[in-house]
Amino acid sequence: xxxxxxxxxxxxxxxxxxxxxxxxxxxxxxxxxxxxxxxxxxxxxxxxxxxxxxxxxxxxxxxxxxxxxxxxxxxxxxxxxxxxxxxxxxxxxxxxxxxxxxxxxxxxxxxxxxxxxxxxxxxxxxxxxxxxxxxxxxxxxxxxxxxxxxxxxxxxxxxxxxxxxxxxxxxxxxxxxxxxxxxxxxxxxxxxxxxxxxxxxxxxxxxxxxxxxxxxxxxxxxxxxxxxxxxxxxxxxxxxxxxxxxxxxxxxxxxxxxxxxxxxxxxxxxxxxxxxxxxxxxxxxxxxxxxxxxxxxxxxxxxxx
Amino acid sequence: xxxxxxxxxxxxxxxxxxxxxxxxxxxxxxxxxxxxxxxxxxxxxxxxxxxxxxxxxxxxxxxxxxxxxxxxxxxxxxxxxxxxxxxxxxxxxxxxxxxxxxxxxxxxxxxxxxxxxxxxxxxxxxxxxxxxxxxxxxxxxxxxxxxxxxxxxxxxxxxxxxxxxxxxxxxxxxxxxxxxxxxxxxxxxxxxx
Numbered sequence: 001x002x003x004x005x006x007x008x009x010x011x012x013x014x015x016x017x018x019x020x021x022x023x024x025x026x027x028x029x030x031x032x033x034x035x036x037x038x039x040x041x042x043x044x045x046x047x048x049x050x051x052x053x054x055x056x057x058x059x060x061x062x063x064x065x066x067x068x069x070x071x072x073x074x075x076x077x078x079x080x081x082x083x084x085x086x087x088x089x090x091x092x093x094x095x096x097x098x099x100x101x102x103x104x105x106x107x108x109x110x111x112x113x114x115x116x117x118x119x120x121x122x123x124x125x126x127x128x129x130x131x132x133x134x135x136x137x138x139x140x141x142x143x144x145x146x147x148x149x150x151x152x153x154x155x156x157x158x159x160x161x162x163x164x165x166x167x168x169x170x171x172x173x174x175x176x177x178x179x180x181x182x183x184x185x186x187x188x189x190x191x192x193x194x195x196x197x198x199x200x201x202x203x204x205x206x207x208x209x210x211x212x213x214x215x216x217x218x219x220x221x222x223x224x225x226x227x228x229x230x231x232x233x234x235x236x237x238x239x240x241x242x243x244x245x246x247x248x249x250x251x252x253x254x255x256x257x258x259x260x261x262x263x264x265x266x267x268x269x270x271x272x273x274x275x276x277x278x279x280x281x282x283x284x285x286x287x288x289x290x291x292x293x294x295x296x297x298x299x300x301x302x303x304x305x
Numbered sequence: 306x307x308x309x310x311x312x313x314x315x316x317x318x319x320x321x322x323x324x325x326x327x328x329x330x331x332x333x334x335x336x337x338x339x340x341x342x343x344x345x346x347x348x349x350x351x352x353x354x355x356x357x358x359x360x361x362x363x364x365x366x367x368x369x370x371x372x373x374x375x376x377x378x379x380x381x382x383x384x385x386x387x388x389x390x391x392x393x394x395x396x397x398x399x400x401x402x403x404x405x406x407x408x409x410x411x412x413x414x415x416x417x418x419x420x421x422x423x424x425x426x427x428x429x430x431x432x433x434x435x436x437x438x439x440x441x442x443x444x445x446x447x448x449x450x451x452x453x454x455x456x457x458x459x460x461x462x463x464x465x466x467x468x469x470x471x472x473x474x475x476x477x478x479x480x481x482x483x484x485x486x487x488x489x490x491x492x493x494x495x496x497x498x
Contacts, residue, residue, distance in 0.1 A: 036342075045340040052345050058309035059356070062443065064381040066353065205351040212353040212380050 013094050013158065020092035020228070021085060028224025029053045031231075035261055042265045053220070060217035068118040068210045076114035077215050081222040083107035088229040094158025097145040100229070104141075107222070108134055111207065115194075118210035126206030130194035132272045136279035137181035143287035147174035148236060150294050161239040168237040173290030175237050179256060180282045184275065185230055187223075188264035191275050231257065310356060310382065310443045311436040313345040317355035319375055321408070322398060323362025326422030327389035331359055333425045341429060352378035357435055359428075360408045363391040363398050369411055376412040382442035384435040386416045389423045396421065 033050040040047025049055075067074050087103035090096065108130070115127030149155050151170045152163040160167070168175055184191040195206035203209070211219060231253045238249030320328040334341045335348055349355050352375045364372055376385065387408045390396040395406040408414050415438045418431035 040340070040342060044337040046343045047340070048342050048345050052313065055309045055312040055345055056315075059313040062308065062310060062447075063356075064446065066380045205349065205354060208354075209351055210353060216354065 017089055017093045020088055024088060024228045025221050025224045028221075028226075028228050029057070031227060031257070032224065035257075038258070038261050039265055042261070053224075057217045057220050060213055060220070063213035065214055066212050067215065068120070072117045073114050073210065074215050076110050076117060077211065077218050077222075080107050080110040080114065081218045081225075083110060084222040084225045088225050088232075091157055091229040091232055094156060094161070097148060097155045097157055097160070098142075100157070101141050101145055104226070105134070105138065107226075111219070111222075114211075115207040120210045122204045122209040123207055126194045126203055126209065129203075129272055130207055132276060133184050133191065133194055136191075136276045137184045140177045140181040140279065140283040140287050143283060143291060144174055144178045144233060147171045147287070147291060147294070150291070157236065160236050162241050164240050166238070166240045166245065170294060171237060171290055173286035173293075175234075177282050177286040177290075178233060178237075179259070180286075181279055182230055182233075182256075183260055183263060184279065186227060186260055188260050190263075190267040190270040192264075192269060193272055193275060196269070308440055308443050311440050313347075314356045314432065314436060314439065315347045315349045315354050316357045316359055316432070317349060317352050317375060317379070318359045318361070319372065321360060321362035321368050321372065321392065322365045322404065323389065323391045323396075324422075325362075327361035327392070327420075327428075330422050330425050331361060331388060331428060334428055339425045339429065341432070344429075344433070346432065352376075353380065355379050356383055356439060357432060358383060358385045358412075359388055359432070360385065360392045360414075361388045361423075363395040363404050363406065364408055364411050365401075365403045365405065367403070369405065372408065372411050382439055382446050384415045384439045384442070385412055386418060386431050386435050387414045388418045388420075388428055388431065390419050390421045393417045393419050 030050065030053075032053040033048075036052060037047045037050055083103055084107040087100050087107060090100045090103060112127045112130050112134070115123045115130060118124075145155060148160050148167060148171070151165055151167045152160045154160060154163070187195060187197065189196075193206070195203075195208045208216060208219060234253050234256050235246075235249040238245050238252055318328075318331050332348075333339060334346075341348075352358075356379075358376060358379060360372065376383075385408065387393050391398060392408045395404050398404045399406065405411070409417075416431050416435045418427050420427050423431075
């Protein structure tokens with residue numbers, strides 16, 4: 001078997017692809033459950049059971065279907081879910097990182113369109129804010145892919161993982177920048193502008209205000225898929241083909257997610273202006289400078305071009 | 306298929322005309338002291354996400370459409386819990402000219418939680434009682450039966466008409482001439498319309 005580059009496809013790639021499609025929702029839901037439990041403990045509460053997100057989605061699937069806009073909304077949200085699964089599938093298949101980023105963007109755009117498709121002002125303002133959030137994080141996501149390419153000489157996830165380079169050594173700025181924007185992607189305070197997991201936002205439920213029942217469940221599941229491969233990006237900074245770095249990479253993912261929960265509980269929601277400015281400043285300073293240094297030092301480093 | 310609705314009841318809370326005492330007690334349920342999220346209960350601000358409609362305070366002429374609209378926007382199965390004596394019967398505001406009475410005058414209520422103000426423990430108890438109703442409605446929905454209209458619900462319109470008639474009679478008894486003039490004016494207005 002060959003992929004688009006004419007290289008051999010390993011059994012490992014196919015297994016990881018299947019494992020992703022089947023297990024990612026379970027892992028993502030479990031992470032969401034642990035997230036809620038840890039958040040509750042941080043606030044001095046007992047918190048819901050760890051399996052609570054599964055109960056929530058199970059309930060939503062059983063609720064009556066109420067759709068706004070003659071079914072268009074459901075269509076867009078299902079597209080969001082499907083493209084999210086495809087984006088993650090590219091990632092876990094070891095395919096091109098740029099392709100992952102662009103498919104992820106497509107999925108996000110479908111979500112925005114779903115928000116716009118209802119005439120609810122809450123959903124529409126939520127959709128506008130989602131667009132602003134995309135503007136904020138997108139440059140850094142691309143720079144992450146570019147940085148990993150410059151260090152590993154390939155955009156393919158398979159090669160980045162297999163390459164003997166410990167990427168974080170050359171990409172500390174990119175890593176910090178990515179950690180910053182993943183706060184937006186994971187919808188954590190202070191950047192949960194378009195929709196919040198916490199109740200009583202000024203926009204009711206923002207982008208998701210008009211979604212209910214199965215549609216909302218589909219959106220929740222797409223978040224679970226998304227979170228898994230977004231955390232996978234963190235793993236890429238550590239992976240160098242050895243088992244112990246793989247373990248360290250997974251530990252790093254856990255530590256980073258804990259940091260995100262801490263930030264979520266430590267900050268109030270900011271305005272979109274702050275989100276946009278801070279994200280772009282972080283992108284320029286940490287991401288841009290890192291790429292700049294890499295570009296001029298590549299002769300001194302042994303980096304493959 | 307197992308029913309998950311009792312494990313994940315999401316709430317929308319609306320405060321009608323009241324002193325806000327029950328309103329504050331509902332919010333107290335979310336604090337670390339009571340922590341209703343233990344039961345998977347989330348206070349969503351959104352009727353489309355909600356399973357349980359908590360109403361505090363009595364219903365007046367101004368907020369009848371608000372209560373009805375929130376109720377109508379909630380997808381089935383859904384449960385209404387009236388919190389506090391005002392939401393149950395109108396409470397001390399019952400005799401006010403603008404009050405139509407408890408929430409049951411506008412939407413079908415499944416659980417009544419009396420009290421002034423209702424204690425957080427009582428509110429949680431009421432919601433948990435509502436879960437039983439919710440499970441029954443879920444089972445009915447699975448068989449294709451939508452939330453049946455409760456007989457006597459939406460009777461506020463009738464009640465309002467009766468009140469208006471009684472008031473008109475009273476005026477007619479007290480001052481027949483004034484009432485006749487008023488009636489004549491009203492007829493004129495109607496013709497003009």
